Amino acid sequence: MVYNEQHKLILQTIMHEGFLSENKAKELIIKLFNDNKVVSVINQINEKLQPLNMLIKKIQCEITGQLYWILISTVLDEVTRFQTEFSKNQLALLRIIFSEIIISNNGCIQSTVCLNLCSSSDVKMSKADAEDFLEDMVNRKWLIYKDGYYYMGIRSITELMPYFKATYESNLNTCYLCKQILFHGKKCTNCETFFHLYCLKKFIMVCDPMKCPNCNTVISDVDLSGIQDDSILAEEDTSKVKKSSRKVLRNKN
Numbered sequence: 001m002v003y004n005e006q007h008k009l010i011l012q013t014i015m016h017e018g019f020l021s022e023n024k025a026k027e028l029i030i031k032l033f034n035d036n037k038v039v040s041v042i043n044q045i046n047e048k049l050q051p052l053n054m055l056i057k058k059i060q061c062e063i064t065g066q067l068y069w070i071l072i073s074t075v076l077d078e079v080t081r082f083q084t085e086f087s088k089n090q091l092a093l094l095r096i097i098f099s100e101i102i103i104s105n106n107g108c109i110q111s112t113v114c115l116n117l118c119s120s121s122d123v124k125m126s127k128a129d130a131e132d133f134l135e136d137m138v139n140r141k142w143l144i145y146k147d148g149y150y151y152m153g154i155r156s157i158t159e160l161m162p163y164f165k166a167t168y169e170s171n172l173n174t175c176y177l178c179k180q181i182l183f184h185g186k187k188c189t190n191c192e193t194f195f196h197l198y199c200l201k202k203f204i205m206v207c208d209p210m211k212c213p214n215c216n217t218v219i220s221d222v223d224l225s226g227i228q229d230d231s232i233l234a235e236e237d238t239s240k241v242k243k244s245s246r247k248v249l250r251n252k253n
């Protein structure tokens, strides 16, 4: 397949929205190419982006497990670009929210607490403005909202990681299974090792009942029912995985 107008359309969609979900990418690629090979189409676009120091990167949502494609710069300081998108007050509020999420025990902040931050001295934003701004942040995937809590969004995790690493290095946790930085996940009650929920979802397919791979303590009290196993579906034959996950579920009952 040669790079063509269809590839450009995919790139434009990602640039316009700031992200593209795996499901939407698949839908779009089937429509444009009559083919569902998302990875090979994205790879072709990435070949063209490389001289421009840009890259479309895959990222999995910590809360839903859903896969997304995000365009990032490989050289420019992402944080600088991010700063030009928002007003001084909005940036001040975001910085406090990010900080609260990172220093919290479970990578989230209660929405009422979040709204009250708008009255802190360096933000000076009305509650109504803060509400609108937070909704916009959720829609654009800088934050995630679930059941009264805000979590780190996929775009923040992908595009602002250099900022988080430079600012909060000692406060950042790493997932034992994928070795990537983690903001929200499950902590082993014995050795305090962290895991992404989506990594545990894959892990339970090979280790059921689930035991901590670091200290062998049984990992209980974790709800993985809301986590999609998008990454598995993207990597392997869909029908095969569906069958094997059904088997795991049957064995559990």
Ligand SMILES: [Zn+2]
Residues within 6 Å of the ligand: 175, 176, 177, 178, 179, 180, 195, 196, 199
């Ligand atoms: Zn992980």
Ligand SMILES: [Zn+2]
Residues within 6 Å of the ligand: 188, 189, 190, 191, 192, 193, 212, 213, 214, 215, 216, 217
């Ligand atoms: Zn452990």
